[in-house]
Amino acid sequence: MSDAILSTAISTEDQFTSGAYTKRPLTLVRGQGCTVWDDEGRPYLDLTSGQGVALLGHAHPAITAAISAQASTLITCAEAFYNDRRAELYTLLNTLLQADAQDVTSGWRFFLCNSGAEANEAALKAARLLTGRCGIVAAKRGFHGRTLGALGATFNPDYRGPFAGWTPDVAHIAYNDIDAARAAITDQTAAVLIEAVQGEGGVHLADADWLRALRRICTERGALLIVDEVQAGLGRCGRWFAYHHAGITPDIVTLGKGIAGGVPMGAAAWRADLGTIPPATHGSTFGGNPLACAAAIAAITALRQIDAPARADRVGARARGWLAARDLPGVRDIRGVGLMIGIELRTRVTPVLQALQVRGVLALPAGKTVLRLLPPLVIDPSELDHALIQIEAVLHDLA
Template sequence: MSGSLSKLFGGRGLVLTHGDGPYVWDAQGRCYVDFFNGHGAALFGHAHPALLEAVKEAEAGVWSCGAGYDSPVREEVANLLAEGMGRDATVFLCNSGTEAIEGALKLAAALRKGRDEIIAARRGFHGRSCGSLGLTFNPKYRAPFASFIHAAKHYAPEEIPEKITDATLAVFIEPVQGEGGVYPIPEEVGRAITEACRAHGTLLVADEVQTGLGRCGSFFASYRHGLEPDIICVAKGLAGGLPAGAVVWRSELGDFPPHTHGSTYGGNEFVARVSAAALRLVKSENLCAHADELGAFIRSEIESRNIPLVSAVRGDGLLIGVESEMPSQDIVKALQDNRLLSLPAGPRVVRFLPSFAVTREAAAEGVEIFERTMRELAAKGGKA
């Protein structure tokens, strides 16, 4: 009798054993530049001393006490997230990005009774649970479960303002569309969406699961893309790679009705301690500026080298997309063979998610591997 893991995500044929800063090692002792970082969840890189210390403190305490008990560390997390929003904010702590989106959906429905139209963006990705799946654009994710989901209306971001009406419950949007190909929302489009939501009493929900907490050069990326959200969803990086998510919203909007939402593990003391340490790091070490600087360096280096098969480079901070003339999965595999970890963002875009731990030296090393790999692929006629 044996058990096996689901093959939902295929296999990379790689066993990672440990990491340090911007690098990871496999079971054979080979070192890789990590531009993958657990889908971006390892926002601070690997084995960060402050997070390791927070884990030591957490393991000696109560690991999980339930949301009904007072918790100074949970209050600290809420205060730090409210500071990032720049206003009085209410926070619901959960375990993942898709849970944060589900929470935002229920909150919006509770705050705007009588409305049921939801708008989301083409190319948007918001998760795979039934509620978040209705917001996700790609039909391949939605089609098998169409009878179970409340489908949003999807429009190009620039079309959204004119589609909002008094019947629109909420608009869900990513400041930078990650899974959909790394497309930043132009600032003027973000402002137009914000103004239209305000005019119609529609709730604006920013999905900052991937863009938030400094990755894109500001604590929340929404504000540099013209968006002024009522509700923000965060997750990846919130606890440095441990399961954590949060819904953050303007306190004056109100709250969930009593007993209408919950999460057994959400905001557990163990993860909350690590989350508090992670949020303090973002604020105390000016990591937003570091993300801006290193992200701009990586993009400019790729753009300036005339690398074959590359047709576009875009992104914001340490969320970078490189569009290519060949399938992204083939490039990701070739990069791994050359010891650079990355991930796809659609059929022809390779996504790089370096952590805050990336140095200029590690960034340059990653670019060198990328250039060498693309030249090798071009010499083979663009085939892996």
């Protein structure tokens, strides 16, 4: 890209963008490992992973090689035909899901799509088709995406409110409240859709007892338990899937973000003994395309090679221990599991994010007062230490 184009990226984007995004005045042009560079060559330690996508960091050699090889072999192959890469990915995902699902003897079925929201759309439609019921139960503070179906399950009224009347009716219950779950889940409930760790909602962990109770109540009442692992899954929370912490197996699992190493992909997986959905009840032109499948095979294989869940568990616990041992001004709470870390502040998070950016560290908000760290799972402990020291310094500066 020429210098002239780079220098006008901000004004050009501002001229043409939809307006849907609140943007930071920073133009990123390159990434390598856990570092991204702006258009003036300045490096930033990336604790956003592109909203949790870059589990393996940026420009991981196995992913770039897989994309490049598949791009010169076959990029597109609609689901009207079979494809070698798609078949290979199904097998790999089945192995991953099956590893801790002793009670699922049938294996899993998959609908492949292009984002986390689409994965939840597919899961909700599958639940409707597989149960013949209409009711949906989700959790307060939950985030499941912004397409109309997924938006109905997303709690934040700022996101959902403008589309009232267009989204499905969803009963939102308090997170971790077993009595509320017992009252809301009925024999009309098709699905209960929750996150085992709420990311966007502020980094809140589900109680294992609540997840086990949801599992029991869903089974008793014939509702399907959908766990949205779009952000928490694939190793981020110290297990392949965050629900493993409670020892449960959902009926449906949704995946997205880092599943294909940064290439857009989402997946809804359901227990194969639930059956298939009728032809033409769902579909996607790009779903299961060989390029994304090849990238996903490379990403999941690389995550397995480094035992990403164990690494996230170890590095994340060390970071949270470091934070907890400090007397950090303005901090109300430190939460998290694995490499999803939330630092709840007494004040708004935006100034902290801005000051961190000046110090060469990019981090995320989760709501108005939570600083959220979603580093690549390959982050070196010394890189994370450096970022934590910058966070400590910023909190002191702003105190």
